[in-house]
Amino acid sequence: MFQQEEYDVIVVGAGHAGCEAAAAAANMGSKVLLVTMNMNTIAQMSCNPAMGGVAKGQIVREVDALGGQSGIITDKTMIQFRMLNRSKGPAMWSPRAQSDRMRFAEEWRLTLEQTLNVDFWQEAVTGIVVEKGTAVGVKTQLGIEFRGKSVVLTNGTFLNGLIHIGEKQFGGGRAAEKGSTGITEQLKELGFEAGRMKTGTPPRVDGRSLDYSKMEEQAGDETPSKFSYLDTPALTNQRPCYITYTNAEVHEILKEGFEKSPMFQGRIKGLGPRYCPSVEDKINRFADKDRHQIFVEPEGWSTVEVYVNGFSSSLPEDVQYRALRKIAGFENAKMFRPGYAIEYDFFPPTQLNLTLETKLVQNLYFAGQINGTTGYEEAACQGLMAGINAHNKVHGKEPFVLKRSEAYIGVLIDDLVNKGTDEPYRMFTSRAEHRLLLRQDNADLRLTPLGHALGLASEERMALVREKEEQTAAVAKLLKTHAIEPAEINGWLTEIGSATIHEKTRVVNLLRRPGVDLPALARVLPGLTLALAPYRPDALEQAEILVKYEAYLEKEHQQAARVQELENFTIRGRLDYHAMPALSHEAREKLLKIQPETLGQASRISGVSPADVSVLMVYLGR
Numbered sequence: 001m002f003q004q005e006e007y008d009v010i011v012v013g014a015g016h017a018g019c020e021a022a023a024a025a026a027n028m029g030s031k032v033l034l035v036t037m038n039m040n041t042i043a044q045m046s047c048n049p050a051m052g053g054v055a056k057g058q059i060v061r062e063v064d065a066l067g068g069q070s071g072i073i074t075d076k077t078m079i080q081f082r083m084l085n086r087s088k089g090p091a092m093w094s095p096r097a098q099s100d101r102m103r104f105a106e107e108w109r110l111t112l113e114q115t116l117n118v119d120f121w122q123e124a125v126t127g128i129v130v131e132k133g134t135a136v137g138v139k140t141q142l143g144i145e146f147r148g149k150s151v152v153l154t155n156g157t158f159l160n161g162l163i164h165i166g167e168k169q170f171g172g173g174r175a176a177e178k179g180s181t182g183i184t185e186q187l188k189e190l191g192f193e194a195g196r197m198k199t200g201t202p203p204r205v206d207g208r209s210l211d212y213s214k215m216e217e218q219a220g221d222e223t224p225s226k227f228s229y230l231d232t233p234a235l236t237n238q239r240p241c242y243i244t245y246t247n248a249e250v251h252e253i254l255k256e257g258f259e260k261s262p263m264f265q266g267r268i269k270g271l272g273p274r275y276c277p278s279v280e281d282k283i284n285r286f287a288d289k290d291r292h293q294i295f296v297e298p299e300g301w302s303t304v305e306v307y308v309n310g311f312s313s314s315l316p317e318d319v320q321y322r323a324l325r326k327i328a329g330f331e332n333a334k335m336f337r338p339g340y341a342i343e344y345d346f347f348p349p350t351q352l353n354l355t356l357e358t359k360l361v362q363n364l365y366f367a368g369q370i371n372g373t374t375g376y377e378e379a380a381c382q383g384l385m386a387g388i389n390a391h392n393k394v395h396g397k398e399p400f401v402l403k404r405s406e407a408y409i410g411v412l413i414d415d416l417v418n419k420g421t422d423e424p425y426r427m428f429t430s431r432a433e434h435r436l437l438l439r440q441d442n443a444d445l446r447l448t449p450l451g452h453a454l455g456l457a458s459e460e461r462m463a464l465v466r467e468k469e470e471q472t473a474a475v476a477k478l479l480k481t482h483a484i485e486p487a488e489i490n491g492w493l494t495e496i497g498s499a500t501i502h503e504k505t506r507v508v509n510l511l512r513r514p515g516v517d518l519p520a521l522a523r524v525l526p527g528l529t530l531a532l533a534p535y536r537p538d539a540l541e542q543a544e545i546l547v548k549y550e551a552y553l554e555k556e557h558q559q560a561a562r563v564q565e566l567e568n569f570t571i572r573g574r575l576d577y578h579a580m581p582a583l584s585h586e587a588r589e590k591l592l593k594i595q596p597e598t599l600g601q602a603s604r605i606s607g608v609s610p611a612d613v614s615v616l617m618v619y620l621g622r
Ligand code: FAD
Pocket: 012, 013, 014, 015, 016, 017, 018, 035, 036, 037, 038, 041, 042, 043, 044, 045, 046, 047, 048, 123, 124, 125, 126, 154, 155, 156, 157, 158, 159, 173, 174, 180, 181, 183, 199, 200, 201, 276, 340, 341, 342, 367, 368, 369, 370, 373, 374, 375, 376, 379, 380, 426
């Protein structure tokens, strides 16, 4: 054996999934080997330099609450922070950070190097060592065999990656990086089904060549928040982004390139992310729109490189260049690198258990883009869950699965495993039926106790959660009892167009009015300000949300509990689907393939109808 003892967990790939997997397993006490093709690209942001956003920000908070690293690293390396959707209800508030691409990657590498129990090996893995149906190690290009009790594959866009720019195409996992061969072929031989997907990225330009005076400035929040529930630094200084637009001239030039487009000419076979289309796709599909928004995003504190968000393209580089220069502010733009599209292999995730372990090979886990997802956040949370479960399995501990009512992470994995995906899967708030409960403000309350019980979230985190819980309860009580005299508040109520009060009124009743919030009340009521002074800002916010939306939240909890009843019926191994003639053909096929753990999981498989669920219930004697 070369160099090492046997590992508990071998992680292949150091992207967003691989880094979280390695950190989680190691922090829980596993001996981890992280094998990656290039140690200079650990945690590389392949596309936009940003973390979070709608639904994705909630995921980063959840990763943090469980004891993962992405939130901490984002806080340490961001250049701008915005809480999106502030004008909507709190279930929609979504943190988003503009990141320093190089600092983000550097901070991840430092974090991993400082994590006890993580060893590194820089090389391409070409195959998994499988003995008696169980993964026991990996083989590398040099022919080295590393032994491990479990293997987590997080190959991202690298498996048989094929890059397209106009009529040119060449192998690669990402710009200027080799693709990975061997793994797909071996897994197919073992009986896995593989598919092909596509994604794309815009050109990067030289910020010194742009005229920002022709663009709209988009500043960060005045009081920037952050991702981690730990005491990470908040920003004191931020870099602005800018907004500009395409126009008819830009569209005309881009159209000239259509006949060389790998997408329109059918050279790209894989399906791309519907919600992140290329600029040529946008002007083709929405021909009536005379302009599209472009976000001009700096790639860091000290680099001049700029990311042209909204201009993803695989048209020939000269077409991209000419079109770019017709955008307001880009007249003299110099390009650092063109946009491109990439096709890669993925494995339909219905081949996984809810722990992300494959059904075909024991102790083999898949996480990230390899499962058909897109996005750093989606990858990071799968990596975390795969790392936790690989550790638990090899140490004889229980699987760790999050429910749909507990976390976006639970929704994501449940969707992947039960419904599969034939286009790059990204998270949306609309995918979470219990989104009122799954807010970015309460991920710590929901998940840190679970992370702590796993041995992943630190005692420091848990202590902060206990304090927040106590303070929230105290503030909620105060808001329900503290009453205001009409004379104290009527002037302000008139000012904001809200009806005046005629008797002493409890704060909670004022808070439930539209346009009234706690910070505003505290500004006009010195007595209330004094009463609230001892409490943490996050406890104030939490208590405000709880009392303001009490009735809705209560209803949502009841609904989640009702759904949970189906989840409590374990059916795996208990039912013979062949012996149930009343099941539809499709339902039988899907149930046999997916082998759901519970009745709840069975009910969410596409193709299993409520009538099929009733059949299962009859057989269960319900
Ligand atoms: P990656 O971040 O791709 O990391 C994979 C890691 O595995 C790399 O470190 C690689 O070196 C390593 N590796 C691969 N094979 C091997 C091997 N055989 N042996 C050893 N190491 C190996 N997401 C969006 O949300 N929106 C977008 O618009 C978007 N556009 C994208 C455009 C491009 C061109 C690319 C490449 C990606 C894009 N993404 C986009 C996707 C985003 O980058 C990924 O979702 C995310 O990075 C996936 O994380 P991951 O950990 O699964 O894989």
